[in-house]
Every structure is written in structure tokens, then in C-alpha cells.
Amino acid sequence: MVSLKDISVRCGVSVATVSKALNGHKDVSEATRERLLKAAKEMGYFPNSQARALKTNKTLNLGVMFSDEAGSGLTHEFFAKVLNSFKIEAEAAGYDITFINKNVGRQKMSTYEHCKYRNVDGVVIACTDFSTQDVYEVINGDIPVVTIDHIFDCRTAIMSNNEKGIEELVNYVADMGHRRIAYIQGNRSAVADRRLAGFCKACMNRGIEVSPELLLAGDYHNPEKTYELTKELIAMNDRPTCIFMPDDYSSMGGLGAIKDSGLSVPNDISVVGYDGIAYSQLLSPKLTTYLQDTAEIGTEAAKKLISLIENPQTTFTEVVTVDGRLIEGASVKKII
Known part of the structure; x- marks a missing residue:
């Protein structure tokens, strides 16, 4: 794996200069930045997410708590579409998503413990039993949370109307x-x-x-x-x-x-x-x-969660209500 040191040796600059160039710092000239970015690309350099997390205290990873009693999972069209729009918005902002469960290999742990284990920056909770101890542990924890179609007083919720x-x-x-x-x-x-x-x-x-x-x-x-x-x-x-x-x-x-x-x-x-x-x-x-409106529900959930992560001091807890629309169809007879 190519490191910052490898790039610094090839280009004859310090590791600190390489780091500044790759992270967009302004105290590196444009010419040097372009030269270092080109070298990094040619050498196949990819930033190490663990190292980045240690430095920024962020993993750019969002957890998803998702389950349903019917066991339909992502074949449930409504929630599949909600989570797809959530994923699109999250990825556009530079975040990955991880589905959270209670098991890591053979090790049993609570959902909140799994969130901590994966070091997610925030969690969205959708299509689950919101009355479980597992959910309350996440809700009462210190991780930013957005819920879909359920309201907790202390957390932001995205609600279909x-x-x-x-x-x-x-x-x-x-x-x-x-x-x-x-x-x-x-x-x-x-x-x-x-x-x-x-x-x-x-x-x-x-x-x-x-x-x-x-x-x-x-x-x-x-x-x-x-x-x-x-x-x-x-x-x-x-x-x-x-x-x-x-x-x-x-x-x-x-x-x-x-x-x-x-x-x-x-x-x-x-x-x-x-x-x-x-x-x-x-x-x-x-x-x-x-x-x-599944697209709007998922997009709003991602936007609000990312705002809670990146701007905690200026983002407040709220309930966002999303309207839909009636489709007339042909299954109702006029009887007057």
C-alpha cells in the first residue's frame, strides 16, 4: 500500500507537505499541489480511513438500523426506496453506509455496541420496533440519530404525512x-x-x-x-x-x-x-x-443526519413532515 512517505520520497518534499496538498490546505502552492496529486494518482495512493478517523475523529460512515417483523427486508419496496435515496444523498456528501446488527462474527453485542464498534458518525433508524431496548439504547446514547416514521422527543424525525x-x-x-x-x-x-x-x-x-x-x-x-x-x-x-x-x-x-x-x-x-x-x-x-414521497424522505433523513454530525451546534432537533399525493387508480366505484 502506497503511503504519504512514499509520495514524499518520490517528489522530494516532506510528508507534511504531501498531507497538506492531498487535504486541500491553502499553504501549499497550486503547482506543488498538482504535482503531488498527480504523483499520488500514478502511484495508486488511497487515503487510509482508519488513519483519517484518528486525525479527524470522523469515519464518514453512517449506520442504518433496519428490520421489519414480516422479514421482507430490502424487498419491502417503500423502505428500499427510502434507503436508496438516503444512500444516494449520503454518498454525494462523501459518506458510506453500514447496516447495523447485533452480531460481529460470533460475538454477540447490542446494536448500540455495534455502532460503537463500527465507529459510525451517525445512525438512521427505519422500519423497526421502536419500543425495543436496543432502540432506546441507541436513542439515549451519544451518537447522532435520525428516525424515519417515529418520533422521539430528543431526536430528529422524518415523517410521511x-x-x-x-x-x-x-x-x-x-x-x-x-x-x-x-x-x-x-x-x-x-x-x-x-x-x-x-x-x-x-x-x-x-x-x-x-x-x-x-x-x-x-x-x-x-x-x-x-x-x-x-x-x-x-x-x-x-x-x-x-x-x-x-x-x-x-x-x-x-x-x-x-x-x-x-x-x-x-x-x-x-x-x-x-x-x-x-x-x-x-x-x-x-x-x-x-x-x-420515498425520495424526499430518504434525502431529508441523510441531510438532517449529516447536519447533526457536521454542525451540531447549529442543528436543532425537529420533526420534518413530507407530503405525498393521491393516485386515483380505478379501484373505487362511484355510487351516487
Whole structure:
């Protein structure tokens, strides 16, 4: 491996001068800088990240805490897109990302201990159980943290505007004449609670009764569970005219249940989803849903985390809310 000393010997200057030239210091002439940069490139020099970390107290590495109960991992389109935009923004700012887990080889350690072991400059937490001891240990630690879709009083959070999304969907369905509306909730979380509250509030504002029998507890990203719950709803004597699915992916189970019952969407029953994943618009009929702005969520998470790392004295804790937009689709029938 080529060292600063190797470059200094070749060019006949001190190691300090080489270091200053490669790090952009102004007290090295432009001619000398260009000569040293050219030599470094020709010799195949790459800076040592460990040495840089010792000098700057920064590794330029961001940790990612990411897991989901369904075990879908990066096949979960919403979070995959969020993390991809996070990665793009982080890399543009000169940072690498590392996925954090509890194991290093055969050694067991907490997530916070792993963050310390990897010496990450900051951590983003997404799609996980925010009530675990592991998360609280990171939240209460001394590493800069940004959360996605969950709020802690002491940490910056990037939130999709779940209440607004549900409100827009309710208003759209109500404008299409629907009054008996069922709602299949995702697994209990801050996001699920906000969406349910938004649904109930929007229905109340439109004078629509929220019947307890039409509020069912389901799971996110779980078509099988959604299939079962949809079967229950359409078996009612006074079945709903429209069903809100937990998310677009889960809606595949709901659509399957409707088809298996000899009914069609939207002629016999209407359906709406949530997330706006690409697959939702490949279905027949295209799904009416709410598109979350994954690019903006991931980009904002990276920007805020890097700002917390690089400008801690001028960056404050905040909640950033990101709006999406309704996709009309063709899965809601007009009944007035």
C-alpha cells in the first residue's frame, strides 16, 4: 500500500507537505499541489480511513438500523426506496453506509455496541420496533440519530404525512358516494395509530359513522392476513362498499379474497391501498392509493443526519413532515 512517505520520497518534499496538498490546505502552492496529486494518482495512493478517523475523529460512515417483523427486508419496496435515496444523498456528501446488527462474527453485542464498534458518525433508524431496548439504547446514547416514521422527543424525525394521506383517501372515497367504509389497520405502531386517527377524524368531518365492526386489526406487508380479514368483511350481511387496505402490498390479499368470493373490484366492492408502490399500478384495475414521497424522505433523513454530525451546534432537533399525493387508480366505484 502506497503511503504519504512514499509520495514524499518520490517528489522530494516532506510528508507534511504531501498531507497538506492531498487535504486541500491553502499553504501549499497550486503547482506543488498538482504535482503531488498527480504523483499520488500514478502511484495508486488511497487515503487510509482508519488513519483519517484518528486525525479527524470522523469515519464518514453512517449506520442504518433496519428490520421489519414480516422479514421482507430490502424487498419491502417503500423502505428500499427510502434507503436508496438516503444512500444516494449520503454518498454525494462523501459518506458510506453500514447496516447495523447485533452480531460481529460470533460475538454477540447490542446494536448500540455495534455502532460503537463500527465507529459510525451517525445512525438512521427505519422500519423497526421502536419500543425495543436496543432502540432506546441507541436513542439515549451519544451518537447522532435520525428516525424515519417515529418520533422521539430528543431526536430528529422524518415523517410521511400519514394523517393527510388518509384524509385525502377518505375524502376521495366519500366524494364517490361511499358511506359504509371498512378499515384494516396495520400492526400497532406510531404510523398505524396516526393513520387510524386520521381515518376516524376524516370520517367524522364528512359525517360518516365509523362502525367498530368495520375496524379490523391486521398487519402491514401481510397479504395472507389481509385475505382473511377481507373475507370476514365481505361475508357480512351489510358488507362495506369500500375497504381500506393496510398498504398496497397487503391489498393483493384483499383483492384475492374478493375475487375468490365471486365478486369484482370495483363493481361489487371498492378498494384503496397506501404507499403507491409501482406494483399497485400494474394491477387490474389499477389501485387507488396514496403515493409516499420515498425520495424526499430518504434525502431529508441523510441531510438532517449529516447536519447533526457536521454542525451540531447549529442543528436543532425537529420533526420534518413530507407530503405525498393521491393516485386515483380505478379501484373505487362511484355510487351516487
